[in-house]
């Protein structure tokens with residue numbers, strides 16, 4: 155039955171090949187997917203067919219703002235709990251040894267976190283990265299094409315605090331060392347964990363930082379021009395139209411108080 159369904163679908167596709175789902179893209183879809191080859195690859199890499207990778211350099215100023223805020227708020231109970239949670243995650247990460255095709259996303263994440271722990275990455279760096287990304291989204295939401303795109307970038311930027319670990323791969327009977335790639339399932343696994351534990355706090359922190367930045371921006375404008383915040387004068391009564399006190403006697407219902415200037 156399933157085989158017949160598959161054949162019918164192939165026949166149908168052959169009769170009317172369908173276009174990629176991305177608006178404005180007229181390329182044909184992959185055999186089974188929703189997108190053409192190009193958009194499928196971008197979707198795989200970023201979490202959205204039209205997404206782009208948020209680079210470390212782009213995130214840096216936002217992460218720096220977050221670091222400043224975390225240091226200022228080190229006595230906040232939520233911030234303390236978040237840092238402790240991350241510390242535990244780093245300290246308890248287990249290297250599963252060699253990775254295989256069948257390795258679980260949690261094992262793959264474990265390998266990276268183990269490397270981060272050895273490299274001396276701190277809980278504060280991880281939290282700054284998370285809050286920095288939330289801050290970027292608050293200030294410039296168009297950087298993210300969808301929530302999924304955001305989740306993927308969150309996982310990638312956290313893991314990329316260290317260079318990719320090497321993995322052993324076999325190619326024509328020969329062992330080779332390759333960089334480990336961050337797969338889709340791994341990103342989703344890590345983003346889910348980070349958001350469940352830190353999401354609400356990170357959002358609140360990002361919004362508070364944004365509020366301060368807007369206030370700083372306002373202050374900067376005020377400082378730029380003397381008197382820009384002075385209240386404006388009330389309008390001169392003599393210059394204003396107003397309803398005629400006599401009402402119906404006047405055809406128009408209003409007149410200039412001093413009609414002949």
Ligand SMILES: [Zn+2]
Pocket residue numbers: 174175176179180181189190191192193
């Ligand atoms: Zn396409």
